[in-house]
Amino acid sequence: MPVQSSSRTVLADWLREHSSTLTTLDPKQPLDDLEVLREIVGNARVAAVGEGAHFVEEFSRARQRVLRFLAERCGFTVFAMEFGFSEAFLLDRWLLCEGDDGDLAKVSRAAAEWGAADLIHWLRPPQPPQRTPPRASPASTFPRPVGRYDLGTRHESGR
Template identity: 85%
Template sequence: MPVQSSSRTVLAEWFREHGTPLTTLDPEQPLDDLEGLREIVGDARVVAVGEGAHFVEEFSRARQRVLRFLAERCGFTVFAMEFGFSEAFPLDRWLRGEGDDGDLVNVSRAATEWGAADLLHWLRHHNRTSAHPLRFAGIDVPEAGGALRPALEPVADYLREVDPDALRLVDTALEVSDRFLRGCGSGAAAGRRGRASRKPSRTS
């Protein structure tokens, strides 16, 4: 009776048949070895890139090369990752040219602590030189926990200029959020307490 191949052997054979060897993990090197991704991506508007474990340098370097390929050769314009929704706003502004190159640690200490400094500096450089800059978005729970205020106050600032009548909707959402957090005993509701519509208008 023939010996059946183990699942590990079957998986290895599948990789040999379908895989494409990478010539390097260096994010600065040419991207020709990633051209096989173009057929996989096709006309997709969203591409998800995962990793087997956090804080593994090889995964991070490979991901940066894939991001470069998607931005430079496939025309993608938004980079969304596991990062606080509210905290992404100032980081996105920095990546699009606000402030100085050395300001990253002040803009987002968390991003530097989990080893994303090289990637983010590359993004800033890419946005400075590319005709198709990348926006940055956080798709995780903000550091403020369930507080909506850090996310909604920029919305209130925008509405104050373009549609003041809509501010009452933001006011309602903020009141519900603050009331919920106070009921949970959370300190995340701390901060600016005034109604959004009571904040003085900006002057030019």
């Protein structure tokens, strides 16, 4: 009589066959190990990237690598994230290069402390964008367009 596999064994086998190992969590390292995501993303114009828990540095670093991959290799140009209403306005202005690059903690303590500082700094271009998106309402604050010139400049500067 054949032995039936338990649901745990079936799941473990499926995960082994369909998983890929990340070579690093360092957001500044090459993204080649994330190429397996290209098939999943396909021609999508929207991708949601979540996390299992807030304030976990490893999740934040992995998310930053995935967002870099989506922007640099899949052509995504808009990034939206959850922030408080009033804080989003201040952060948006900072992302548009108003204020000093080192002022993130003054502008958004939450962004600086919950593991997103590297990601937020990566989103800020090294110089002010040549165009400013309209800011008629909070809905136009996030998501905000990220021009190709921004992404190329960030990539070249190692941000």
